[in-house]
Amino acid sequence: xxxxxxFRKMPQNMKERLYGEGFxxxxxxxxxxxxxxxxxSRERLVEExxxxxxxxxxxxxxxxxxxxxxxxxxxxxxIAHELKTPLTAINTYAELLQKEKLGKLTxxxxxxxxxxxxxxxKLTDLIxxxxxxxxxxxxxxxxxxxxxxxxxxxxxxxxxxxxxADEKEQQIYTSVPxxxxxxxxxxxxxxxxxxxxxxxxxxxxxxxxxxxxAMEDGSNAHLMVEDNGKGIAEDEIERIFDPFYRDxxxxxxxxxxxxVKNIVEGHKGKVWAESIVGKGSTFHILLxxx
Numbered sequence: 001x002x003x004x005x006x007f008r009k010m011p012q013n014m015k016e017r018l019y020g021e022g023f024x025x026x027x028x029x030x031x032x033x034x035x036x037x038x039x040x041s042r043e044r045l046v047e048e049x050x051x052x053x054x055x056x057x058x059x060x061x062x063x064x065x066x067x068x069x070x071x072x073x074x075x076x077x078x079i080a081h082e083l084k085t086p087l088t089a090i091n092t093y094a095e096l097l098q099k100e101k102l103g104k105l106t107x108x109x110x111x112x113x114x115x116x117x118x119x120x121x122k123l124t125d126l127i128x129x130x131x132x133x134x135x136x137x138x139x140x141x142x143x144x145x146x147x148x149x150x151x152x153x154x155x156x157x158x159x160x161x162x163x164x165a166d167e168k169e170q171q172i173y174t175s176v177p178x179x180x181x182x183x184x185x186x187x188x189x190x191x192x193x194x195x196x197x198x199x200x201x202x203x204x205x206x207x208x209x210x211x212x213x214a215m216e217d218g219s220n221a222h223l224m225v226e227d228n229g230k231g232i233a234e235d236e237i238e239r240i241f242d243p244f245y246r247d248x249x250x251x252x253x254x255x256x257x258x259x260v261k262n263i264v265e266g267h268k269g270k271v272w273a274e275s276i277v278g279k280g281s282t283f284h285i286l287l288x289x290x
Contacts, residue, residue: 084127091120144185150214151176153190157197168206175213182221182287184267192263195256196225196283204229223285231277
């Protein structure tokens, strides 16, 4: 009883220290049960508070990142629209000049205007890409969905990219079932798939090979684009789908794969990449068959 009485008179911080060091566990059974329960309850409360603080910090961080992402999306949207308005007027006057509606041109002037129009188109395409990054209107997307054969967009993509591949003397092989279908916006999915193939051509060396294949995968269509290019480092494989993430060697705006991810996920699909440095990469797209 004297041990119990003396223990109860100790300052609370000293009790907690003794409890933390296991002193109470060495006392005879039945002694200080009341104190043990109190101290154990305090310990559990502290643990719970620490756990709640961690959860709160995580939630705050996620909220901050979400708000920053929203601010970035809004900023991109505003800037893109502000750029597109004057660019449309510039393009109109450039085309009038090219058609000699404002007077005759010399050969040199024609060449320079053609170059100007070509660069205006590049900038317009970039702005269109920027506008597509923030989000896809899912309600509008539902209205545009249709069921179509995946082979259609693959053949169109190969035809569109043929000149680009021929310049590098690359071979593109396809292996796609005639009956395989997907449910979605054909124009958006065509663009996403073309971005993947263009990316493969860019990172595949001269006289390289690119294989495009597709197959049924449960309720999904599984598309693959395989190349024998330089490959992607392991620490970069997850970042290549982030907006504005660029390869220092190739440059560019870093929007192509981000657009792919946006479109595919908007269709409730999945996109990912596998790669071995020095041997090549394989990009996968999984889409609902409808």
